[in-house]
Amino acid sequence: MDFSWTDEQLAFRKSVIRFAKQELTHDMIEHDRDEQFSWDAWKKCAQFGIQGLPVPVEYGGGGADILTTACGLEALGYGCRDNGLIFSINAHMWTTEIPFMMFGTEEQKKRYLPKLASGEFVGIHAITEPTSGSDAFSMKARAVRKGDRYVINGSKTFITNAPIADVMIIFANVDPTGNQAGITGFILEKGAPGFTISKKLHKMGLRTSPMAELALVDCEVPVENVLGKEGSGVSIFTTSMEWERIAILAGHLGAMQRLLEICVKYATERKQFGQAIGKFPAIGEKIAEMDIRLETARLVLYKAAWLKSQGKHALREAAISKAYVSEACIQTCLDAIQIHGGYGYMTEFEIERELRDAISGKIYSGTTEIQKSIIARLHGIE
Numbered sequence: 001m002d003f004s005w006t007d008e009q010l011a012f013r014k015s016v017i018r019f020a021k022q023e024l025t026h027d028m029i030e031h032d033r034d035e036q037f038s039w040d041a042w043k044k045c046a047q048f049g050i051q052g053l054p055v056p057v058e059y060g061g062g063g064a065d066i067l068t069t070a071c072g073l074e075a076l077g078y079g080c081r082d083n084g085l086i087f088s089i090n091a092h093m094w095t096t097e098i099p100f101m102m103f104g105t106e107e108q109k110k111r112y113l114p115k116l117a118s119g120e121f122v123g124i125h126a127i128t129e130p131t132s133g134s135d136a137f138s139m140k141a142r143a144v145r146k147g148d149r150y151v152i153n154g155s156k157t158f159i160t161n162a163p164i165a166d167v168m169i170i171f172a173n174v175d176p177t178g179n180q181a182g183i184t185g186f187i188l189e190k191g192a193p194g195f196t197i198s199k200k201l202h203k204m205g206l207r208t209s210p211m212a213e214l215a216l217v218d219c220e221v222p223v224e225n226v227l228g229k230e231g232s233g234v235s236i237f238t239t240s241m242e243w244e245r246i247a248i249l250a251g252h253l254g255a256m257q258r259l260l261e262i263c264v265k266y267a268t269e270r271k272q273f274g275q276a277i278g279k280f281p282a283i284g285e286k287i288a289e290m291d292i293r294l295e296t297a298r299l300v301l302y303k304a305a306w307l308k309s310q311g312k313h314a315l316r317e318a319a320i321s322k323a324y325v326s327e328a329c330i331q332t333c334l335d336a337i338q339i340h341g342g343y344g345y346m347t348e349f350e351i352e353r354e355l356r357d358a359i360s361g362k363i364y365s366g367t368t369e370i371q372k373s374i375i376a377r378l379h380g381i382e
């Protein structure tokens, strides 16, 4: 068992941290308050090669495996405090680039992957509906074939990047009875007739990552805009979710490292009762627990990423990682606030935002309860 990074991966990690610290995360309090997505930061990340990391070189990407991509995202999470930006990049990568890479026709790959990799296009996927979240395949959106087109009707909610998206993968069912075998991914571009952003949504955290509801009213899509083939929607979704659940929280590892370092510094400098608060066993224990959690989170996430990079199935490991890392990050944010006392609760200290951002991790990409039910099912418990 070899737990070491290669020299190239270490150099890459360092360069991402340097880039992120220098170029990103300015004025975070204002950006968070005003729900401001930073186009400047998006473009800088794209120029650096972040958005294109998992995309093959032939389509303009970096050709990195999932392990190296996760390593880069951890570094980004460490160097950059804009968790919303990192979340938008993750949504773009795992739910748009990966489906195009794995299921797109050669023409679709050539048309979209270079623009997604360069950040010129922002991508989204839309499966969740007002009445179907965890039970995503019970969607009501329907697509009816009429000659050389499909006509889609339905609505989608909680869609990350929707207000700024150029290309969308929309899931709808071609089977009028709702049989899962009819679920299909359709490619839509901004401005498609019958497609509208029906409502912008406002969130507790990740406020710099835009989100909206979508409406599809007699939305016409040419047959060549089916992603892969008709009926492959379930496969597209489960494949992209496996990638996403492994890597979407890599940025959390970086944030947990950053918070640990901030807390160690504060516990050393802050004095009460004539001594540094870090000398109180209760505070030292919290610091130790933050580190234990970080180390464990790294192990489960990178084990899942390693399995995937070896071409093996990582369904169980992805679910374990998603459930564990998201909850670990929340606890670390709570500990960081507690260590900072009243200051930790103040916006100015920028820790309360970390907590608000982290809480979403146990909801998106399949809730913690759903991850646990996947793990239980793999043990034969239905």
Ligand SMILES: Cc1cc2nc3c(=O)[nH]c(=O)nc-3n(C[C@H](O)[C@H](O)[C@H](O)COP(=O)(O)OP(=O)(O)OC[C@H]3O[C@@H](n4cnc5c(N)ncnc54)[C@H](O)[C@@H]3O)c2cc1C
Pocket (backbone or CB within 6 Å): 091, 124, 125, 126, 127, 128, 132, 133, 134, 135, 157, 158, 159, 160, 161, 206, 360, 363, 364, 365, 366, 367, 368, 369, 370, 373
């Ligand atoms: C920040 C954020 C970004 C998102 N981005 C996107 C996106 O880009 N595209 C997209 O399509 N969707 C997106 N979503 C939607 C997300 O995938 C859903 O919110 C999530 O799957 C849960 O669905 P729901 O909100 O309808 O909750 P529900 O499914 O209604 O669940 C409510 C509660 O019941 C529990 N529950 C449900 N079923 C079970 C079960 N079988 N066993 C045990 N407990 C259960 C859940 O765990 C939860 O606690 C996003 C959500 C968030 C918060």
